Amino acid sequence: MHDETCSHIADAALQADTGKVVGECALCFENNVKAMEFCVCCRLFFCKTHTGLHKEKTQHTVTLSETAVHCGECNKTVDSPGTLQRITLGQDSSPETCPHSATEESPQKVKQKCTYCPIEENLWVCLSCGHTGCGRKQYDGSGGDEHALQHFTETQHPLACKVGTVAKRKGDVYCYQCDRAVSAPIDTLQRFGVDIDRSARTEKTVGEAEEDLNAAAKFNQLLSTKIEHMREEKTRTRIGNIGNSCYLSAFFYVLSRVAENIPPVEAHYRQCLESPPDCVLCQSLKLLSALGSDGKTVYPHTLKSCLLRAGLPLEGQQDLAEMFLLTLNLLEAFGAEWAKRFCTKTLQVSHCAVCANSKKEAAQSLFLSVPIPDSGTASIETLFLEYFSPTETGERCPCGNAFETKQALAELPGLLSVQLNRFGYAQGGVYKKETEIACQDVLFLDAFVAPLQTPDGELVETLLAMGVDRKLAEKALSST
Template sequence: MLPCFHTDAPELRPPSASQAVYREDCTQCFDSIDDEGGLNVCLSCFNGGCAGPRDHARLHFERFGHPLALNIRRTRKKVQREEPPQKISKLAITAETDEDRYDTNTHVVCFSCDQGNVEGLSSRLQTVIDGVLNATTFSKKEEIKAWEQEFVPCEHTISLVQEEPKGIESQDLSQCSMCDLKQNLWLCLVCGNLGCGRSQFGGTGGNSHGLAHSDATSHAIAVKLGSITADGSADIYCYACNEERTDPDLATHLAHWGINLAGREKTEKSLMEMQVEQNLKWDFSMTTEDGHELNPIFGEGLTGLSNLGNSCYLSSVVQCLFDLPEFQRRYYHPGEKPPYAATPAADFETQMRKLADGTLSGRYSRPDKNAVASRESHEVLHQKGLAPSMFKHLVGRDHVEFSTMRQQDAFEFLLHVFKHITLSKHPASLINPVDSFRFCIEQRLQCLNCKKVRYRLDEQDNISIPVPARRVGLPDDAGVGSLFEPVTLFDCLDVFTAEENVDLRCPSCASQEKFSKRSSFKTMPAQLVINARRFELINWVPTKLDIPVEVNDEPADLTHYLSTGPSVDEELLPEDEASDAGFQVNTDLLSQLLGMGFPEIRCEKALYLTGNSDMEAAMNWLLSHMDDPDIDEPINKKQPAENAAGHAQDPLKIAQLNEMGIDNARARRALAATDGDINRAIDWVFSHPDDIAEPIDGQQLNSGGQTMTPGSDAIPATYQLRSIICHKGSSIHAGHYVAFVRKQLPGKPGLSWVLFNDEKVVEVEDVQEMKKFAYLYFFTRV
């Protein structure tokens, strides 16, 4: 064997602390270090490439010329069942390490010299190898960053004033001061009182004596004793904010009560760990009516995604999207080489194709062989599931919510993915799959005094419909919620398209009479996604209502909801000349919103962006945009609402937005609303899909003068339910999401319902109950 001269190349450097090291799975497929060939980690840029039949590591060498790679392969250690468990000598939580679970083998590969096992490694190369093996992996690095940004200090932790100790040296820090509980104990950092936590947070129980103490004294800040570690991390809760926080001076505040951080060990799970655990345990039934566990199914299109910690919202959306033919045609190209990308893990096109291959190919849909040793023989064996960590980081980076490890709203995430797809660069030969969701809603306004009308078109890629609440019972003595009469999908669409009265000033007759307003479909999409809004404001807090919605598997004719357009005898309203005077807020609606407790700036912005005429629309906008980073930035009142889409914007910036599929009117409006900042304008367009309505006399035009109305007005407009996303939990920001998708299974006539519960994939016979309470419905046009 000839010596390899690449092992002592001067450009070899170990990874820096800021560099990502992909040494778990391939950046272009889901093959990993657990597979037979292992994973080849490039020793120049630390990209991970599979070493199996696809050999993406060699493809990386062919494209970029990096010769050396470290092959890493690990195998699960066998469990010696006859060995007794290790005796626990003290109450402490210790994490099982990879060394405890796996045997790991490594060797160096040189693609340039075609050597599969390079010998005689230089000291320089050995330093690089050690750096790779000791580096924090990409997925772990991103997970740590996401957890670290979860919590911030608040005014109550920053301005904390502690009382002088009163005999604290004799205080018992092992038991609640008001009951006998010795776990889930919270120390008031103001006065040193020790109280038990709330049972829903404690995991081991609690009588809420810590909360009772705060209510009685207004002392806001408490720390969970069992969560304190020597490095100063701990669960800090602010009862005034009703949020988990951080305390920059925790060591000093603990020392005030005689607690020294040195030597502290974590003895209880943190609040976030318990929340993740609870979300993973939400009981979507995995059993048949006779109590037997549903058998897992495997094959093409039947691959689950493992939960990264509160990531079930992502998994459910991905399963529904990649079931659609438009997404499969766009991203699933078996046998083709991945797109050319210098950093595949940071390339959206590459990661979407990786997800498509992972979920659709069936290559990873198999029982988890490593779980055999840890399960009893009679238990059902599920898949290991694919970990979409690269995709989650990529699609969520720079987003205030999706970059965190908190549970998120599946509907908001769906729209966020749509935005990323639309803004990504598409090869000329491939279409944007989001186009299959797009259609136009027609809004008709009629003055009830002069009878003149105005028509507007709104382009959308979804509809969010209210579910009418028809109570048939009140909460019982045990606090069980109201009972609701079942409604049909048509009932919901009837409410969505029903006429309503709104207060407007007529630009024709100048009357202050009411207008009638009605929404209907001008066109309808190939794929229709419906968000069922089962929430109402209770004490100004959005509360989920369990209202059954009857939805059938049979095709539903929605032709009735298509608009017939303006009639020949209707007279159109002129444009509102008063708009030249600038935006004038509807004072009646503003007063109502202010009465609900919303800040004035937010109320004005909501009215400005929803037409200044609809109380419900403004309120829904406020609730769905409360976390926007610019929510408290005032609008420019001197700029007329109609003229916000004026012609004074930079034509080059408008052209850039046009290239992304954003028409001229939207581009001008977005740039005007964001002071000409093109990046903010892009976000503005996708976060305000409903507030740009162009007057129409028949059709919209693109910049080239061609009609561009998305969707189809062909009849009949018949749709069949294809998949649903269900949510269990009282809040969209907690609980658990699963997806039910209709699939053609081998050897089965017709379509069958398949449940995707993270990595668990099973066939289910009856989903009628799940359909009644689904959060998102995906319909395909027949």
């Protein structure tokens, strides 16, 4: 029905390309390709909401839909079914297949226990020979003893299926060769006595298990005054597991709850000079915008590859505090003023009891790293009392006497992030402390704030000693 063309459509490069195209709007998580337009120039999809913004910014006029090519400038549409499919391969939400699949070896019954150790959960069955081994150790010490991995190292049998995840002829399959979750047929399990047609899932999927750990990481390792909101907001958008993404998710959940004045992704995109998939800020804001709305699960693949390219160590052993620091620094480097919220100003005050000499050193950090006792239970308040109490660092006053040194907050922080430092060092090794930390709802920080340095400081102290609230005291004095 449409047959008129225009020079823009005629000139558009509509040939197939080997590069994989992500079937998701570049500025949000819309992924229904049928409801989107594909910019032929950028080779990116934009949803109905964002395609206008994209055209306005770039002056790109030619887009593809499922059935036609459009030129926005000349308002022409030419039927072209199949073109979109030809030049885009789309993003498959299930894991990709890998070359390690065909196998045939002698049958062996699947055991409900690791072949090498007493572990009976998180078991993986080798799809080549039916060997059962336990899974990997998680950073928190849970999980297995890595005997399934050991089996791979010894035999080079690459694929293993998690016991209890088989349902409807599918299961969680991991390829040790490629080191990732893959989609692979599990028919060989039948030879080891598993009824893959009638099995029902009894185990959590890897994704679910990792999300449990996510939650644990969020609540144990990072404490901020507003974190409790996260527990209530079940209907909010969630970040799906995309592999090695616990800390990435934890970080963005926290940021979305505590950062103020986060601009909408559209505002940034208007003046962004990068292509959205290559811009850390575009992708961060895309995720943060999604987290501010409700209801679905999003998979920030593009953000993850962006952060990887920017040098964040997402693939290896991770540390939440490190992730937190690096990502915030990165966002700030990209000009994200709103990421500065986490800055905590501290003072280290050294005092000499003999000559009353004292010196102050100011510092600022993104979070306080508070050590915790080796065992038992502790409360945040006792940890703080300990952290802010005077110690001797070995530094000496010019008079020869040892300085007594005290940490203090330089001011009442708007937001205070605390890392409970669970790592201890003994005999050259690192160990993890299992100490339980009780967290009270309200914690008064006034006692940990350094005394004012103004001439009125003494007065403030006097008022404080009388039980007057610090803020009130300061206000009263500054207005007299």
